[in-house]
Amino acid sequence: MSGQEFKRALGYANAAFELLKRSGIPPYPQFYELLYTYATGVNPSLNNRINAIFREGSSPSVDLAEALYNEFLKSDVNDRISDVSERMHARIEAVHDAIDSAMTTANAYSGSLQAASGDLQQDITVETLKSLANRLLLETRVMQETNQALEQKLEASRDDIAALQRDLDDVRRESMLDPLTKIANRKSFDEGLEAAVAEANIGDQPLCLMIADIDHFKTFNDTYGHQTGDQVLRLVAMTIRSNIKGKDLAARYGGEEFVAILPSTDLDGAVIVAENVRKAIQAKELLKRSTNEKLGRITASFGVAAFRSGDTPSSLLERADRCLYAAKHAGRNRVVSETELAEMQAAGSGISAA
Incomplete structure (x- = not known):
């Protein structure tokens, strides 16, 4: 941290x-x-x-x-997962019961066949043979009906289990999204950053992390209300998401802070991404939906850090956070990368490394 x-x-x-x-x-x-x-x-x-x-x-x-x-x-996520689990368990139990019933019928049929085999090895009358054939025919039909019933139950269970799996996938996806902005939440970001850093540590592909903070958001929120503030958060989230690509991951980090994991992107490329997002946010003029009142424009500050060999998610995040702090300290509405932060510190601009 x-x-x-x-x-x-x-x-x-x-x-x-x-x-x-x-x-x-x-x-x-x-x-x-x-x-x-x-x-x-x-x-x-x-x-x-x-x-x-x-x-x-x-x-x-x-x-x-x-x-x-x-x-x-x-959280109702766990409740929903439990519900899906219970329904799946009930369906599997039903399949087991159907299989057990079919096996019982099959064992009985097998016993009848063995008994008939023994009878056929003895001298029997035509009437006894007809009776034996009728009995075997009847038991064969019972066996066929049992197998048909089992096939129907298995088919229904296959469809039910597929539907349950889709429900479970939906719950998992929802649990990884921020409910307001519909981009990844903090949990999803933490997992994504850990995976990206692990991959970068064993490969030779670059990795960058961008962190953004909406300037003066609390003042804006207090002035125009939380609904308008929510509109701003959704706008920033949409802008970040529309400016990233492929395996990149945009997430709401908390409050008015957003992050983006940028695999296969070097520091220069990540700065370009951040600048594009910054300019796109600044270019949008806000309107209060209820009155169409013009609320002006918002801005955001950005910090960008690049992966270094041996980095952990915490160390990479800490360096990006330092850059963000420098951008705020230097007047906001700007992007500061690690390279620029080092230059600012060397020039004695008053930006600390803490």
């Missing part, structure tokens, strides 16, 4: 504890998670609900906090 990331996380934690203290809500883990999430702003629906409660002047309570936690944070 970089120094800047630690400071941000600590700020969110302090804000969460302050809200718990002010509301008189005990700092149980679920309530801390609730207000920590509120402080980060990553769940717009939760923030809108809590802000409405504050505006109405309602008295916070443990029951209210519990209800909000259950509604917004108690």
Whole structure:
């Protein structure tokens, strides 16, 4: 974890504890998670609900906090996965039962055939032979019907299991997306960066990481409201996603911060990507949807770092974060790469490496 990331996380934690203290809500883990999430702003629906409660002047309570936690944070992904798992288990059990029934019928049929074989080796009358043939014919039909029923159950089970697999895939995909911006979430980014760094450590392909932060977003959010703020977040996410390619991964890192993993891209190329995103964001004029009021333009600052041999996800992220901090410190609405950061430090611009 970089120094800047630690400071941000600590700020969110302090804000969460302050809200718990002010509301008189005990700092149980679920309530801390609730207000920590509120402080980060990553769940717009939760923030809108809590802000409405504050505006109405309602008295916070443990029951209210519990209800909000259950509604917004108690993940239904695990519940949905459990549901799919239970349905799949029931279907597999049904298949096992059908197979067991078919095997019982098959064993009985096999026994009848063996008995008939023994009878045929003895001297038997024509009437006994006819009776034996009729019995075998009847049991053969039962066996055919049992096999048909098994085939139908297997076919139905195959279709059901395919549908369950699609449901499970949908749940997994949803669990890896940010619900507001519909790009990858922090969990997906962490896994993607770990995989990209591991691949870069064993190969000779370049890898870069871009981190972006919307300038003065809190002020914008407070001035125009959370719905307009959400519109800004979606716009930035869409702009980043439309300017990357192939195996690149864009993600919402938290709050108003976004990241992009850029495999097979060197530092110069990554700076071009960041500049393209920066210019595209700055070029878009915002309108308040409800009134068509012009809200002006937004800007974002960018830090870009390149993979070095032996890097870990944390070390690469920390260097990109330092570059972002330098871009903010140098006036915002700009891209700072590791190369430029080194030049700024050598020139004594006051940008620290921390």
